[in-house]
Amino acid sequence: MNLNFGSILRIVGIVMTIISIAMIPSLAVSLIYGETAVAEAFAITIFITIIVGAFFAKLTKYRLQDLKVRDGFFIVTTYWFISAFIGAIPFFISGAIPSPMDAFFESCSGFSTTGASILTDIESLPKGILFWRSFTHWIGGIGILLFAIAVMPSLGISGQNLEVSETPGPMLDKVTPKMTDTAKTLLTIYSILTVIEAVLLLLGGMNLYDALIHTFGTVGTGGFSNYNASVGYFDSTYIKVVITVFMIICGINFNLFFLSVKKGPSVFWKDSEFKYYILILLFAFAFIFGFLMISGEGYTAGDTATDVAFQTASILTTTGYATCDCEKWPQVCQVMILMLMFIGGCSSSTAGGIKVIRIIVVLKLVARGFQTRLHPNAIRTPKVSGKALTSDSVSLIASHMFLYILLLFVGTFLVSFGNADLTTCLTSVITCLGNIGPGFGAVGPSDNFAFMTDFSKLVLSFLMIAGRLELYTLFIFLTPQFWHPDR
Helix, strand or coil, rough: CCHHHHHHHHHHHHHCCCHHHCCHHHHHHHHHCCHHHHHHHHHHHHHHHHHHHHHHHHHHHCCCHHHHHHHHHHHHHHHHHHHHHHHHHHHCCCCCCHHHHHHHHHHHHHHHHCCCCCCCHHHHCCCHHHHHHHHHHHHHCCCHHHEEEEEHHHHHCCCCCCCCCCCCCCCCCCCCCCCHHHHHHHHHHHHHHHHHHHHHHHHHCCCCCHHHHHHHHHHCCCCCCCCHHHHHHHHHHHHHHHHHHHHHHHHHCCCHHHHHHHHHHHHHHHHHHHHHHHHHHHHHHHHHHHHHHCCCCCCCCHHHHHHHHHHHHHHHHCCCCCCCEEEHHCCCHHHHHHHHHHCCCCCCCCCCCHHHHHHHHHHHHHHHHHHHHCCCCCCCCCEEEEEEECHHHHHHHHHHHHHHHHHHHHHHHEEEEEEHCCCHHHHHHHHHHCCCCCHHHHHHHCCCCCCCHHHHHHHHHHHHHHHHHCCCHHHHHHHHHHHCCCC
């Protein structure tokens, strides 16, 4: 096994320090609201994490080498789990979430931007804890590694081999010549969107605390709210519209925002994935809204249109916020929502799911299959945005789809040991693997995951991180070939 443990420990130390620094705003919130016990929990966690992180960084200061791809896979996998573990400590030692497994589940859900929760009464928790819970979405959305990649070169570490192991989507294009500059550019775009949404929510009547909480959940497409009724608590069309728009924006490939500044907005319409993404949103909205209007259940056009637009955007972008209980909709509308759960947002966005680009490629492969049977001698290469896909790219996408489906079956089988009904078992796995949040059955929009066994929560936590890391990053780490000394 040829792993560069010196550089690995160095980077783990850096990331631990970043996480501890990221807890400072939550510590400040606790102090502002007079939550002494919670402030102490954050202070203890920050102190211990910084000490250990600094020790790792200092211990390996003179052993730095360029990272290899194998190192990148190892680093990404280990410190997503480390991050979730550290993030759970304030939950546990403050007493807000007294169960270690529940605290770890909530932290995994936060960093992976899933939004699934074990909390039965969110509003009873301290404000500092709820702030940290939502801030993990913001950190996880852009990816802890983007923070690290942006600062590592100044610390003597090359980050170029990390981007192949962890990105917000299947592919993080270099929008600038250097990976560090790319990370900084994407972080700048991410921060600008955060500020704009927070200001718009403030203008809609939210206080600063609520505005930040819901901005973190929207921009990171995570979905944690500080209210039991989620966004529905505010009963404001303006707030619903603002969050809907930003959920849709944050489900778009972030590279397009940068390119649009240089080449104009036409880059969006030239991108096949973006066009399909918008078409899927519009079709799902029109289908559900139309069906509800003709159902005879007394739905009013204005409120229904707002709620349907919100829910379709929330599910497709895997944000998971709710303004209504879609389980009360007709079955056919629920099936449409289930289909959106599988699709997810665009590549290189903060959204989860299979991703629109993979769906496009699979559909093109199916079409090519029909064409090949009609014209056996014809050579047809799938194209996306006018560019031919290589056989390796097609193979990777096909194998990703197979692995995704396999994990759905295996995960559902394992969770079923907890004796939940089939709908609950299946959709809990779908929502965790796709980093979505709510499912159906006992884990629907108005329910939570508190009733599940510790074993089920552990399985689902594993699936949340696997989904956030695009499956292969985690599972390569678990293969015997990865650990073979001669490979």
